[in-house]
Amino acid sequence: MLYAWVGLAIVVMCTIQEVYHHATFGMALLECIWLTIYLTLVNYVLFEYTVPRLRVRKFYIGILLFVLYIFLFTALFHHWAQLGHLLHLNDDYIDPPGKHHDLGEEASFSIPSAFIFGIVSHLYKHAQLRQTAQQLRIEKQTAELNYLKSQTNPHFLFNTLNNIYSLARDKSDQAPETILRLSKILRYMLYEAGGSFVAVEQELKVIGDYISLEKLRYDESLRINFNYDVEDMKQAVPPLLLMPMVENAFKHGASETRIHPFVDIHLSIAQRKLAFYVRNSTEEHNGNGQVRENIGLSNLRRQLELLYTDYEVSVEQKQSEFSATLKINLASHV
Structure with a gap:
């Protein structure tokens, strides 16, 4: 032609x-x-x-x-x-x-x-x-992104099933409610999180369900503060992108803190600028300030590399407190 x-x-x-x-x-x-x-x-x-x-x-x-x-x-x-x-x-x-x-x-x-x-x-x-070459690059990035998601979801399920196992072993009356909440999260992962984007209100709801799931494991000593200030609740975000930071706060923070455990979570989105702050208690840290990231945070960094050109992830380990900050220019999606 x-x-x-x-x-x-x-x-x-x-x-x-x-x-x-x-x-x-x-x-x-x-x-x-x-x-x-x-x-x-x-x-x-x-x-x-x-x-x-x-x-x-x-x-x-x-x-x-x-x-x-x-x-x-x-x-x-x-x-x-x-x-x-x-x-x-x-x-x-x-x-x-x-x-x-x-x-x-x-x-x-x-x-x-x-x-x-x-x-x-x-x-x-x-x-x-x-x-x-451009098409091959996109296909390669899509395959890698799907692989990272496939790692993140089982990682999330593994943590949650461990929680249910602990409740079932102790014959806790909270076990049935825990399973019910897990089923809601699984439904979200199967039917909502398969696409490239979801509305931020859906992401907030699944984070809320996860926090409720975690609360069942603790007594009144755990202090949780979860709030958000979102300009547009229909703003599109990648599904389960924020979850690794929330998981990390509970699994490697609150669950390992014996005295006054706490988790503070705050999300703000204005003019397509997302800021997500997570702060949690830890046991006293005597290291040199270096932070060893788990698989959840490592995968989060790689997903951001594939999805956005303008973002920032920072973590800070203090003596008895860990904080993680995520900032994304949502308009910079590749």
């Missing part, structure tokens, strides 16, 4: 030139169509079959092919034009008897056409390669 469009452009240019040199429009159009058909076929074979199969080591074959195409663009092209004259498609190829025909006239038309076809073909294939 590409060569047909290039051939059509050559027909237009050729017709304009012939009409300018006092040829009638009808005859100029027929002549140009006839000549361009030949050139289109020759250039198609040249750039689609011959050039891609050339090998540098077989230099002599390259020389032979060069001679062959010079013949195709001159002598054989001249015979094609003469055939057109016999079919009454042009009037320009009548030579006086005994006069040797100068093939320069054919070359002045055919050789430039080879440059036109060659340049357009190269640009088109380059654009196709870039598009293919």
Whole structure:
């Protein structure tokens, strides 16, 4: 199809030139169509079959092919034009008897056409390669993102099932309610979180359900503060993107704190700027300030790399407190 469009452009240019040199429009159009058909076929074979199969080591074959195409663009092209004259498609190829025909006239038309076809073909294939590379990059990122989600969801389920196991082992009356809340979260993960985006109100609801699930494990000593200030509750966000930070606060914070455990969670979204703060208690930390991230936070960082170009994740470990901050420009989605 590409060569047909290039051939059509050559027909237009050729017709304009012939009409300018006092040829009638009808005859100029027929002549140009006839000549361009030949050139289109020759250039198609040249750039689609011959050039891609050339090998540098077989230099002599390259020389032979060069001679062959010079013949195709001159002598054989001249015979094609003469055939057109016999079919009454042009009037320009009548030579006086005994006069040797100068093939320069054919070359002045055919050789430039080879440059036109060659340049357009190269640009088109380059654009196709870039598009293919872009598509492969997107497919690779999508596959990696799905893999990260497949890691995050079982990680979440593993933590929750451990909670239910602890309640069931102690024969707690809270076990049935825990299973009911887990079923709600599972329904969300199966039917809502499969797409690329969900409304932020859905994300807040599943976070609320998860917090309620965690509350069942603790007595009144656990202090939880969960609040949000969202400009548009229909704002689209990736599903379960915020959950790793919430999980981390309970699993590696509150559950390991013996005295006055607490979890503070705050979400704000304004003008497509998301800020998510999670702070939780920890046991006294005597390290050098370095933070060892678990699989949840590591996966979160990688998902953000694949989803957004403008974001920031920071964590801070104090003596008896851990905090994580996530900031995203939601308009920077790739």
